[in-house]
Amino acid sequence: MPKLSYLKALHRALRDEMDRDESVFVLGEDMNFALTNTTSGFLDRFGADRVLEMPLSEQGFTNFATGAALAGRRPVVEFQIPFLLLLVFEQITNQANKFLLMSGGQRSVPVTYLMPAGGHRPGWGAQHSDQPYSLFAHMGVKTVLPATPTDAYGLLTTAIRDDDPVVVIGPLACLGVREDVDHADLVPVPLGKGRIHRAGTDVTLVATGHLVHEAIAVADDLAGDISVEVFDPRTVYPFDWDLLAESVGRTGRLVVADDTNRFSGLGAEVLATAAEELPLRVPPKRVSRPDGAVVGAAPELDAVLQPTREQIADAVRSVLKESGWGA
Amino acid sequence: MSVLDEVPATEADSAVPDSAALYRTIRFIRRFEERAVELVKAGEIRSGIHPCIGQEAVAAGAVATLDADDVVLSSHRGHGHLLAKGCDPARLMAELAGRATGIDRGRGGSFHPSDFSANVFNATGTVGHGAAIAAGIGWAAATAGSPRVVLSFFGDGAVSQGALLEGFNLAALWRLPVVYVCENNGYATTLPAGAAIAGTVVGRGEAFGIPSSSVDGQDAETVYAAVREAVVRARSGGGPSLLEMRTYRYHGHHTFELKTRLRYREQSEVDSWLGRDPLLIQAARVAEDERARVDAEVEARLDEVVRFAVASPYPDPATATDHLHADGLRPRPGSAR
Incomplete structure (x- = not known):
């Protein structure tokens, strides 16, 4: 069976969802060069209208994603460094995640926040090694932390299809994990199932x-x-x-x-x-x-x-x- | 039924504002807010409110330029925006009163109401943070080839928020169909704008190459003309605009000031702005018998609105965790099962 790496699984899940659903798009920093490799080849495949290169305005583009989601799109916001999730903690927990309730159920905010290299980064020091998943759980934001390539594929897929905000953290230490995978087994994994x-x-x-x-x-x-x-x-x-x-x-x-x-x-x-x-x-x-x-x-x-x-x-x-x- | 049901549908296409319609909207907002303040005093609106009394010409004039599909993002002082956009006033009042029949089923309240049926997407409580949300809505519209324009309201306090400027940057960078309207009422709660803002409000927009101007916010027809120009520009692909509306709130920041009597404004200043009351300015443009007819209709409608709100049931506490998640996911209870 072919080997699938964790990073490739994230890439494939996002690519498959963008193929499947035109409302899905990805935004983040250094998208034009797919710096995290999650979106390698996406610009050619999907064009600049669905692969949005963002300025260094994390709070701004996280709110931008909320706006696009309120208008019917399904944004996937990529962050390069885990502390950026702290910078946009307000935009995710206080805005995106509260709008459904505050509107009495009128409109949900289907945004996926993808942090494809969370946690410990040897030598990168204090501001690059955070692992903030407990904070999002504390605030009641759906949060997934896949450990294997098949779960990375399945949970990112489900996160994108979910109608609520979902934080997806791929631990840096998992990115190189490889798994024998039959591609037919790459299927959505339900949220909340251990x-x-x-x-x-x-x-x-x-x-x-x-x-x-x-x-x-x-x-x-x-x-x-x-x-x-x-x-x-x-x-x-x-x-x-x-x-x-x-x-x-x-x-x-x-x-x-x-x-x-x-x-x-x-x-x-x-x-x-x-x-x-x-x-x-x-x-x-x-x-x-x-x-x-x-x-x-x-x-x-x-x-x-x-x-x-x-x-x-x-x-x-x-x-x-x-x-x-x-x- | 909406307060604007009688406004001619062609108004948004018109370069000339409908004076009587603007008068009706301003009058309705003024009296709605006055009735809401009474309900605060009577204990029916338990949160208190941030009355927009004195600022009605901004909401009325700006929103009158929009089409039904255009989107409004509001602020904590937003009742006027919702009413002008066509929100059902009875359900808005019920929302302020925390009733199950409210537009947001009692979940939004006075501070962050939304009404998607009227395309009022939200009123975020995080001052200034609507600007980038507006950019995202505008981007979604533009990429879909829709003529939709987004009108984003905020106060003078917001112009010191970095997130607002991030929104300006995105909107200007991609020429998004957003009209930013700053309601400069002179105070961020108690802080005078002059003590908070280095430079100017319009300078914030000019820095991004956004066409920006300062407008007399007490005159609904002046507001209308300025916003219409910006909406036309946005709809034709010309990108965002920033309009500073110089206005004033006749009441405190929030109705808690009825009790606290904060003294951050001189009475002479309040009096001078009372001399430029947007209701009186617009009233002067409408024939007296027409005004009398409108005023009577507004009172009759507001009697119904208040009756509906106070007669409506409170939300069932058993539904407190409804609408937390789109899939019905419920949190674990806070005490042991």
Whole structure:
């Protein structure tokens, strides 16, 4: 079977949707040279009316996309650097995502915000390595974080077809991931549906983004000693609580590997929900970035603050050592 | 039924404004706002409102130049814009009063109403941020070969927002069919425009090569002429315009000033602007018997409007999370199940 890379999957999903639906168009910076490679060849294929080169006006062009969406188009806004999602946080969360409700359901805002290289960038330092998915989830914006090429294809496709604003973050560390894919299997993936990458019986290991691959490696490493179920929510908001409940109902143990900051990050939400609602036999654990992580530019100062495979493995082992609440 | 139902459909094609129609619109907005202030005092409009009393000629004159398919983006002081564009006044008043029958089912309120049936797309509460939304709507129209023009209203406070200038840049760069109308009423809440704006309002537009001018916003027919020129330019592919409307609000920024009595304006200044009341300026152009007829009709209609609004049911709290998402997705409740 042919190998499909994650980046190529994003490219293909966007291209297929633009082929399928003329209302879809893409806008962003350095589009004329497809700097992120997501839109390679698009200018020739679709023309400058559907591949819009934007000036460095992120707030302006994010609002522009809202306007185009209110007028019936389906914009895909590409951002090159994750902090730009913070710059346009107001335009996404306070405007695009509120207009449907504020209009009493009259008009939705079908914009896709595509950040094809989110998260940790070794050596790029403090303002280029953010991973803001928990913030959008906090504000109730549909947010997806595909970990594999097929999920990248399927979730970007669904995001573009969805009638609401959707943030799509492709972790930088995933862009090179390749997968054997039969192109017939490239299909839309529903929002809000998690995926069990490895079935297991001892512990549910929730992992997001590139940490899914670390979690799978941990599950493989520990196989024989510990049966680890690797749970990839794929969509951060809405989260697949039903599938989590089913998994934890079987394992009774929970570890979360979350690429966001510890304080109020996705991991905090998963643990809080599990504590309130799920039949945990032992206290859960999470592995995340530190509280409010700001990374230095030198890779030595950066890597030490990122969640690692070893930390995830340690967390898994430690919940297996726990004999129970209060013991 | 709309306040403008009696306005001749050909008006937007006319270089000459219909004086009686403009009078009717101004009178309707004035009395609508006065009735709304009464409903604020009576506790029926619980948010309070930002009355546009004193600024009615801008809404009336500017919107009268538009076709039905043209789009208006409004501001927090936007009731006049909606009424002039043909929004059902009863459902607008119900919206201000937070009723289920409101144009936005009580979800938009006084501050951010929209009415897509009248092509009022929104009134964003983020001052100045409508400018680039207008550019996006204009771009969508232009690329579709539609003659649609977008009229984007904002106040003098907005011209200090970077996002406004980003919108100007995009609209000018791509010659988009947008008319930017700055209602300069002299104050951003309590801050005088002179203490906030380096340079000038029109200078903001000129910097982008946008045809920009400053207009007497108290005279609806002057407003009409200026906006019509800009709309014609936009519709013919000539790109955006910026019009600064020099105007004044006779009331406070918000009805909370009925209680707080902020003293940021001299009474002499208010009095001098009262001498240029847009209602009286337009009234002088309409025969007395015609005015009397219009005034009586407006009162009768507003009696119905207020009756409808206050008699309407409040939204069912069980519907609080309706319309959050297009697919009906509901958030988890805030307390344990």
